Amino acid sequence: MLLEHRGRRPVVPSSVYVAPSAVLCGAVVLGEGSRVLHGAVLTAEDGEIHLGENTVVMENALVRGRASHPAMIGAAVLIGPHAHVNGATVEDEVFIATGASLFPGSHAGTGAELRINSVLQVNSRLLPGTVLPIGWIAVGNPAELFSPDRHEELWEIQRTLDFPGTVYGVGRDAGMREIMARQSAYFGEHQHDQQLPTQD
Numbered sequence: 001m002l003l004e005h006r007g008r009r010p011v012v013p014s015s016v017y018v019a020p021s022a023v024l025c026g027a028v029v030l031g032e033g034s035r036v037l038h039g040a041v042l043t044a045e046d047g048e049i050h051l052g053e054n055t056v057v058m059e060n061a062l063v064r065g066r067a068s069h070p071a072m073i074g075a076a077v078l079i080g081p082h083a084h085v086n087g088a089t090v091e092d093e094v095f096i097a098t099g100a101s102l103f104p105g106s107h108a109g110t111g112a113e114l115r116i117n118s119v120l121q122v123n124s125r126l127l128p129g130t131v132l133p134i135g136w137i138a139v140g141n142p143a144e145l146f147s148p149d150r151h152e153e154l155w156e157i158q159r160t161l162d163f164p165g166t167v168y169g170v171g172r173d174a175g176m177r178e179i180m181a182r183q184s185a186y187f188g189e190h191q192h193d194q195q196l197p198t199q200d
Contacts, residue, residue, distance in 0.1 A: 006026060027047070
């Protein structure tokens with residue numbers, strides 16, 4: 001499904017395959033030879049998404065672009081099933097495994113591997129060629145790698161990266177009512193989306 005959002009439309013070259021059950025919403029620009037498989041959602045909220053050539057977004061993955069953090073995906077990248085790439089920059093030849101998550105302002109260097117259920121935290125930079133192990137968290141710039149059981153050490157770095165400000169535009173003391181009122185208004189813009197004809 002192709003949707004116009006905030007007056008912007010997806011750009012889908014003829015060499016691209018987009019599955020009938022995938023969704024491209026707004027300012028999504030696909031590179032030559034890229035593939036978007038069933039159930040994947042690429043939604044350019046108030047920003048953009050760019051996919052490089054021969055990049056594959058697998059089933060049920062989510063890629064989200066934002067004004068302050070567009071999703072910039074390089075060439076020859078694999079975004080695995082159920083992965084979550086939100087406002088991140090991903091250089092060429094990166095492997096993003098099933099269930100991996102990249103948060104706004106994060107950056108994965110060329111040839112990096114984010115293995116199953118790993119996390120690249122907000123405003124963190126994974127250096128080129130780095131392997132982030134299964135279930136581990138990368139945090140900081142350059143990122144340090146933490147196993148999930150090292151939460152206290154992880155939090156000492158993570159709390160300085162301003163997750164609430166980066167993702168929600170609020171201070172750390174904001175409550176859920178304030179956050180969700182802002183999110184409701186932000187995502188409410190989808191009420192005006194227009195479905196576009198499928199491109200052949």
